Amino acid sequence: MQELIRITVQNDQQLVSARDLYKGLELKIRFSLWVSKNFDDFEEGVDFMSVSTDTDMPNGGTKPIKDYALTIDMAKQLCLMSRTEKGKQYRKYLIEVERKWNDPQEIVKRGYAILQNENTQLKLENKNLTIQLEESNKKASYLDVILGTPDLLATTQIAADYGYSAMAFNKLLKSVGIQHKVNGQWILYKAYMGKGYVASKAFTFQDHRGRDRSRTTTYWTQAGRKLIYDVLKDNDILPLIERDDIA
Template sequence: MNNLASIEIENNSEIGLVVSSRTVAKELGRQHKHVLEGIDEMIKNSTADISALLISNQYKASNGKRNREYLLTKDGFTLYMFNIQGHNDFKLDYINKFNEMENQIQNRLPGSYKEAVAQLLETLENNEQLQLENNMNKQKIAEYEPKASYLDSILQNKSLVTVGQIAKDYGMSAQALNKLLHDLKVQYKQSGQWLLYSNIHGEGYTHSSTKEIEHKDGSSSVRMNTKWTQKGRLFIYELLKENDVLPIIEQ
């Protein structure tokens, strides 16, 4: 893994924390022009406006010429890296460094004991949230790793299903199935969210997306919506069958 102290993320006074596409190219061992072409293609094909995440910029080269680059925010970096196979250590190191620098910027020296206690509680909550986001990122990165198995080629166009839909097949609630999958060491709960154990992250069983939720007090948090693929549904079927739990149609 990279040393976090050596990771090249800059705090741009106008934009915030960003990493240059030149740095991404260097770390991936690619030509910068190929990274630029990849980002150009992402922006062109995206149905949403992602220009605020992948910011066009210019830099002065050693020969005095001004060349093109992109400045990637944390979300822009994550979005781009989801399209790149492998390099998981690099991906997680940079995401962790983004989180660490954001946390440092947010922390301020308290002016009183009361403020110090309030800041400590906030820091603990932030650390817990960062850990949760890191675990969610690990799961999403593993899910996005391309697989080339014959089974995947069959299932890739099948629809995604919620845990509630699967639970109905067994005549149980989503809560009951989640608890059962927890007991069988498939998933664990952190901050009210179910996450897969790392040994099955990359098996193609789930597909997850995240969204930011604004609360009434003005704070925000990130929630992850995870659905099961048909491959994952087969995995659950085989696992429950081994434990003498059968769907209603087979009972």
């Protein structure tokens, strides 16, 4: 598949440059006007974030300009909103990129890479993980293999275990009664609050007007990850690694 637009990965999430997408769609309006007209329906810090990039100057050298890192879901919607042939072409390309990203074998590979990079000691102690990943005809237990790391995990990482995007997985957790959204942040229902299932991290970013902003994001503890596993299993939803229909 020929590359139409560069895809970057940050925190196990695929992102595209808003300026690259704007250029590829061959839009006639100014970039800043396109942003102001189309970004209001999306949430900063969730669907996109402000970043800085360098542009070449006519007399040599570079200067920093504002850009935005977009999730694949937002980029697809912007393509649809453009109502152009280029928009159809880029949306089709991004759908294929997303399909390959969510391929079960790719998810397992990424999960294995994360475990390698984040916890070398775990690799040495858990020989069973290596054996199970190398032997394609054997299935590993999700609880045995995945729940070994003590780190806090973003929803995106857990969602990948089930073959979901973060947005779709958050909606799934809402549908099974684990969480709901309050002021832009996913919050546990009362029955699960105060039990060590989640922790919050604050991060700062610049909005599209250049103002410094902060947002609190929910991260899952391993106890919370097991809660998700138990509740979803009760609803006949299993992680990819435990599903019989995936070789």
